[in-house]
Each structure stands twice: as C-alpha cells, then as structure tokens.
Amino acid sequence: MSTLEHSLAAAFARGGTVSELPLLLVIEDEYLLQADIEKVLTDAGFATDIVSSGEEALTLLMDGTRRPSALITDVKLAGRLTGWEVAKRIREKDPSFPVIYVTAYDRDWPAYGVPNSIVIPKPFASAQLVTAISNLLNAGTPSTT
Amino acid sequence: MSTLEHSLAAAFARGGTVSELPLLLVIEDEYLLQADIEKVLTDAGFATDIVSSGEEALTLLMDGTRRPSALITDVKLAGRLTGWEVAKRIREKDPSFPVIYVTAYDRDWPAYGVPNSIVIPKPFASAQLVTAISNLLNAGTPSTT
Amino acid sequence: MSTLEHSLAAAFARGGTVSELPLLLVIEDEYLLQADIEKVLTDAGFATDIVSSGEEALTLLMDGTRRPSALITDVKLAGRLTGWEVAKRIREKDPSFPVIYVTAYDRDWPAYGVPNSIVIPKPFASAQLVTAISNLLNAGTPSTT
Amino acid sequence: MSTLEHSLAAAFARGGTVSELPLLLVIEDEYLLQADIEKVLTDAGFATDIVSSGEEALTLLMDGTRRPSALITDVKLAGRLTGWEVAKRIREKDPSFPVIYVTAYDRDWPAYGVPNSIVIPKPFASAQLVTAISNLLNAGTPSTT
C-alpha cells in the first residue's frame, strides 16, 4: 500500500480526517532487522516505534508522549530485561495491554508469558506477525464456529 | 496480487473453473474513502459492493440478485439507520450473517453490537480489516492453544 | 515483499542468522493453480512444498527429510485418498499437527474433519488462507475479548 | 451444600473471614418459579436477588446499595421492558457486565442479544444455568485445547 493509501486509510479510520495509525511498540535489538520489521508492519497499515532494549521501551512508555496500542517483543534482548519481564511490568500498569512475544524457545511461554498474550515461534512468516497483532486489536473475534 | 492472480485464485476456489470471489457488502458514507477501502479488500482477494447508507444496503440485500458473504459497516452513517440497526435487521433474517463494525466509539459495542460480531476500533490498520473478515469467513479457527 | 526482505525476516526469525521460513505442505492437484498458491503463501512469508496427491504428501512426510509445520489440503484430490483421509493419517502420528481444509462442500467438515482444524469454504480470498495458517501457527491467539 | 458449608466457602473466598457470596440479579416474573431458581443457585454457592420485572431490576441497580456480579434474565417479562432491553441498558453503564438470557426463542439472540453474553435455550437443565454463570464469572477459561 502506498503512503497515499495509508493516509486515506487513516482518514477512514477517523471519519474523514487524515490522522494517526495504530502505533505498535516493537523491541528488537538487531539493528539490521529493525528496518525490515518496520516495513512489514507499515505495509500492513500500522505505525511503529522500534527500540533496542526493554529499558528503552519502559522509558518511552513512562514518558507518556507516545501512546502505543500494543507491544511486540523479542524475548532475548541485549539489555538486562528480557521480553518476559518487560511485558510483566507493562501489565502491572495496564492489565489489558496487548502483548506478542517472538521467540525461538516458545516452550518457555507457558511458564513465563502473561495470560491472553500471543507467542510467535521462530522462524515465522511476516503474515504471522500481522495476523497476531490484528487479532489482539480487534475485539470480539469469534473462534469456534 | 494482479488481476490474473485473482482469477487463478478464484479458479482454485472452485476446483479449476474461473469464477467469483467472496463478496463483501461495505457501508461507508465518505465517498473519498470508498475507493481506498475497495483497494484494500480487493488486494486481499475479495469482491466488494460498497454503498453509502444502511438503507441502500438493506435494499441491495432484499433485491437478492447480489449475495454478499458478510457485512462491514461504519457505525455512524449519513442516512437514518446506524450501523448497529442495519446489522440487527440483517441478523433478524439470517441469524449467522457475519458482521464487522468500524467505529471510533467501540465502547458502545458491548451494548449495541450483535453477538459473535467483531468491532474494529478507529483508527485501524488495513490489516485489521482483512484479518477480521478472514476470521469470520473461515470456520473453526482455533483460539487458545 | 522482496526476496531480500524474506531473508531478513528469516534472519529476524532466528535471532540474526539467515535461515529457513516456516514450511507448509500443500496438496493441490490442479497444476495450473500450484504456482498461484505458492505465490500467495510466499508473499506472506512462508516456504511451501506443493504436491499433487495425498499419497505424495504422506510419502514426503514419512521420508522425514522435509519437516513441514502445517498441512493445507484440497478435499477432493486426484489420487485415492481424500483430504479428509490424509489429515486423519497425519493426526494419528502427530495429534497436534495443524490442518486446513479447502472445499466447496464445507458442510461435510462437521462429519469428516478432524478437531481443531480450519475449513476454508470455496470460493475464498487469498487473505483467508494466509490468516488461517497464521492463526494455527501462532499460539494463544485470544478470541472473545 | 449446607448453610454451614456456604459460610465456610465464603470464608475461603475472602481469606479466612466469613463474608458475602457472589450476588446474582435474576429477573423472573413467574412467582412460583422464583423459589426454585433461588434454590438451584443457592445450592451452587451463589447469593440471589430475584425481581419480577426489568423495571425493578434497573431500580435496584441504580439504587446502588446492592452490587450484583451478573444478570440472569428471562427474555419475555411482565413489564414494559424485555430482557433484551434491560441488558442493553445495563451494558450502557457497565460495558463488561456479565449477561445470561433464558428464552424459548433463542433464534432471536443473534439479532437482539449483546456481545459476549450467553443464551440458554428453553427447556434447560439446572446445570446449564450454573455452568453459564460460572463461566462468566471466572476469567480466562480456555476453550479449544
């Protein structure tokens, strides 16, 4: 989708006035990959704030000038905090904040993840990221028919 | 996806004979946005009937020559009917008709929405629309693993 | 997404080392359509093994050199096995193997499908295929909010 | 369960101090049946406020001295308000208030019910009432395993 189309989508999203897209907070410590992730999510119609560590993510959230709608986090991170710990801290403040973990060790999720989160096992396709975040932001998605 | 690819997808969809795509009935009263919405849904492989009011939507359905598979409706509409009312009327005739609401006031959904519907809060990303409608048309989507 | 982007996505998926994408086993007996299906799934970030019959699919799985993450199967197939039968055989070996059926007769699914599978009714949009497989590979997708 | 056991259950429920049970607001206009419903719910460990019309239910809620945890309502009621209307009014104030409808015409629920509610079709077994309310009050009940 072109930039023009995104603007139009945003306009639709607000009843005719061009405006912001849903903002995703992404924690990824591999600099080379940040641009790629940004492209996948931007193509899907999201805005992104990408940071390199859990510490930066928490600082950005506490600052309050940016208001992300959801967290996408790698589990193994460069700083002292893991993705598990960042999600827990955010949920302490906002119990319904949507959380997606990306990890090669998804067997850790049943012990360390938070309830009502999604885990995307590595390796994953770009569509899995887009579908996961869409499901979390939409309300009332029926499951079993 | 190109038009050729869509034709092929449709062919796959019917066991080798080129044919129709799933048809979505969309109610959006901002003319400038209709083309954009149509593009997002067409790129995802759907056919669309876009109308400007709830009244037109109900007329189209009663006429019966078009057979949409699902409804995507803005809640605040130009005519006398809101999106909530259109969905209710359709569900009176077809209790399992898939419904997606788009609204900036998604806190109204728990009181005015119909059961087993999806609400997409504005502003939204194009992927949220595509994921919502895909989930409603597929049967048996497992949720919690 | 370009091939470069796919490589980067794969790199992200493994923590920085370029590597494989999630592999989908697809059974489709219309040769003309195989390339189209492959394109839709590759664009979504998946790798695909496309075979023409249930027999080939089972042979490939038994061989063990390829390790698909999920099955997408047409129900009516050229060989002796239907898609229903192939899924059943796979589930006997791996009770949690993700299964997606594509069929024009989705009313057969409640009698012949396996539990926790998804059925995509024909005709379908390409997005339905991508969303279905993404939901099956992600764990913990919340449904009703 | 005896009254003593209920007191103990309540004590467990509050960490050792004997106290209140979860309170259910029930709307049933058949006086002869009120005692029976009360018995089924009391045996399951709930406290009940049973009223005869939607108007009384709304008055009781607005008064605020009683704080029910959920609504169980017959759909066809003696007063001017139906069960559909009472639930809608309550959800306007409290968007996540748990709602259970009991009705012989459960085909009306997809058009007139509120999202994330439960409908119990008549005739029903007492266990259906107890299971429905328990599911609504517990959080995080996993569905598909």
Place this chain on the structure above:
Amino acid sequence: MSTLEHSLAAAFARGGTVSELPLLLVIEDEYLLQADIEKVLTDAGFATDIVSSGEEALTLLMDGTRRPSALITDVKLAGRLTGWEVAKRIREKDPSFPVIYVTAYDRDWPAYGVPNSIVIPKPFASAQLVTAISNLLNAGTPSTT
C-alpha cells in the same frame, strides 16, 4: 434436586407450563454403570435415553419419536460401531449436533473425533460430564476474557 424441583425447573424452562427437560442420548454398554450415569445427569436436570450400542442409538434417532439434544458416547462399544463412527453418522445428517466422547484413549480424539466436539478423558469426575454437556447446549459461552 427432588422430582418436584425438576418439574418446577421444567416449568420455568417453558414459561410456566410443566414440560420436558433437555434429552440426552447416552451410549454405554456396561449395564451396571447405566443407572449411575443416569443419576448424575438426572441430578443435573437432564432427561436421558441410555442405550447399549451405537446401532441402537442410530435406530432411535432414525425412528424420530425421541428428539435428543446431544450425544454422550463411550468410544469402545459392544456392537460393531465405535463411538467415533456413531458421531460421524449423526453429523452427516445434522452438522451441528453436539457430541461428547468418553474414552481412556483421548489421544485418538485429534484423529478420529469430529470438529467442535468435547472429549472427556477417563478417569473422569461426574462434574466434567455435566459441565461438558452444559457448555455444548448453551450458546455463546465466552472463553478468554
């Protein structure tokens, strides 16, 4: 619950007129256990038709004078038909018929069960049977909150 209470519950269930309870079709080939199962389900407010083989169950259904609301079946049965086969035959006629399997080999369910069914692993508590059937008969049970 006493017989009187059951009659009252049934009265409530039909708007004041004493009448039937939801009828469950149970297949269990151990005669000694039939009475016990009947008691558990009757105490929960259900009526039961208990037969000893899948053949009898299908005959009873085809006869049409009895109209059960759901099937509870042991998997290993005395006759030629297994519980898997009986459920499949019923679903061919009625694609949404509620099905519960009871089995010591619940690992077979992912391959042989029908979609949207429940499997109760042996050994099980009586409450599991009552909760399973109640969930199937109620519509719209929310899961993840």
Place this chain on the structure above:
Amino acid sequence: MSTLEHSLAAAFARGGTVSELPLLLVIEDEYLLQADIEKVLTDAGFATDIVSSGEEALTLLMDGTRRPSALITDVKLAGRLTGWEVAKRIREKDPSFPVIYVTAYDRDWPAYGVPNSIVIPKPFASAQLVTAISNLLNAGTPSTT
C-alpha cells in the same frame, strides 16, 4: 453423590474396573477451610490432595508417587512461595499443566498468571471452582457458537 456412586463413576471411567478418580492438587493454608474445599470437590467427583504451602506442593510433585491432573492454588500463601510462583515452577516442568488461581486481587492475574490458566475472583461460589476445573480437564470445549 454417595461413595458408592463415586465408585461406580470411577468404574465407568475405566471401562468397568473400579479405580481412581482424577486427582487435584490443592494449596490452601487455612486449615479450617481445607475440609470444606475437599467436600466441594469430592461431591463433584474428584479426588484431592490438599497441602498448606507451595513448598509442600512442589515436594509432593517431585516425589512422583502422586500424579495430580491439575493445580488449584490460593495466591497468598503461608510459606515463602506465592501461588504465582508455584504455578510457574510447575509449568517449567510440564508446559500444559492445568492451573487455577483463587485470589481476592484478580487484577494481578494479567501480570503474574501463566497463559491458559483460570483465575477465580474472591468471593466465589463453589460451582465456579467445579466448572473451572472441569473445563480445564475436558478437551475441546467449544466456546463461541
């Protein structure tokens, strides 16, 4: 249900041979309440191992002579371990072990609970405990219909 009935239920559960019931591991540090909880769960058809601290629960599990099917734990416990910590330790060993938390502070669950668990808010009715554990032990409980 009488002891005789329980024996019969167990017999049914194993195909005719009288045997064990599903065993629940319960952590509750109020001695006065242990008997009451035991009665509620026994009446529902379960066997129980009730311990007074998280440390005892972990010891019992590591010992291996008892094989509980699920954990029910108060969150605030007398020993050093909270219910959150006990569940995490158990899930590290067995990622799919069913977990139910009972707590007056259920707003902590979204941050400290494990995925796919159930939280029962205090005060609760005895039926909520029985329904929660039944849902966790049954597989494939359909949710949204």
